[in-house]
Amino acid sequence: MFYRPDHGHGLPHNPFKAIVAPRPIAWISTQNQSGISNLAPYSFFNAVADDPPQIVFGSNGTKSDQIRGKDTLANIRETGVFCVNIVSEALKDAMNKTSFAHEKDVDEFEVAGLSPVPCQTIDCDRVFESPANLECKVSQIIELEGKANFLTIATVTGVHLKDDFITKGLFELGLFKPLSRLGYRDYAIVQEPFSIAPPRP
Numbered sequence: 001m002f003y004r005p006d007h008g009h010g011l012p013h014n015p016f017k018a019i020v021a022p023r024p025i026a027w028i029s030t031q032n033q034s035g036i037s038n039l040a041p042y043s044f045f046n047a048v049a050d051d052p053p054q055i056v057f058g059s060n061g062t063k064s065d066q067i068r069g070k071d072t073l074a075n076i077r078e079t080g081v082f083c084v085n086i087v088s089e090a091l092k093d094a095m096n097k098t099s100f101a102h103e104k105d106v107d108e109f110e111v112a113g114l115s116p117v118p119c120q121t122i123d124c125d126r127v128f129e130s131p132a133n134l135e136c137k138v139s140q141i142i143e144l145e146g147k148a149n150f151l152t153i154a155t156v157t158g159v160h161l162k163d164d165f166i167t168k169g170l171f172e173l174g175l176f177k178p179l180s181r182l183g184y185r186d187y188a189i190v191q192e193p194f195s196i197a198p199p200r201p
């Protein structure tokens with residue numbers, strides 16, 4: 001089949017997110033100006049450079065108690081910082097709880113029973129239970145085509161890795177099994193990584 005997105009796909013559900021899959025999940029912690037924490041998952045997320053390390057994520061739509069965007073974006077506009085917490089298989093249910101549209105002053109660390117610990121380079125809490133955390137400072141927020149679509153670009157200023165998952169100097173994804181987002185309501189975990197040698201000339 002072929003479809004033009006502006007003409008509709010003709011399927012019961014939009015397949016777009018099932019095509020661009022799997023996507024890593026940025027479980028983003030922020031704080032508002034009063035110091036109340038917020039935590040929510042974003043899978044329009046990826047790394048776009050590694051020297052210095054830079055990441056992007058997309059926020060789509062506006063929450064009923066916000067003006068332009070969701071709580072995460074509102075807090076980032078106020079503070080200029082956020083932390084990306086990586087979701088392991090063991091954290092999937094906690095992550096899911098934090099995706100509900102709680103009121104803006106609800107602390108989702110409490111909702112999901114997670115342990116907030118202060119970041120080192122930014123004024124924000126991170127998820128202690130996560131296998132890795134990326135402390136981020138915003139460089140740009142770009143308004144995209146469509147209704148309330150925003151792309152945030154940020155530089156990673158601090159990286160936490162759980163020592164339990166470092167073996168012989170390598171961060172072992174197979175030990176914590178990162179959760180990824182597919183289309184519809186589907187997820188996948190990475191549990192059998194393998195290596196491919198680069199091609200020889």
Ligand SMILES: Cc1cc2nc3c(=O)[nH]c(=O)nc-3n(C[C@H](O)[C@H](O)[C@H](O)COP(=O)(O)O)c2cc1C
Pocket residue numbers: 025038039040041042043044045058059060061063070071072073096098099100101102181
């Ligand atoms: C796995 C997962 C990935 C998600 N990815 C996105 C995303 O990339 N962009 C987005 O706007 N919402 C995404 N959502 C929905 C938000 O998590 C949801 O709207 C949440 O309530 C936003 O919280 P906030 O207002 O505290 O930022 C995702 C939800 C789930 C469960």
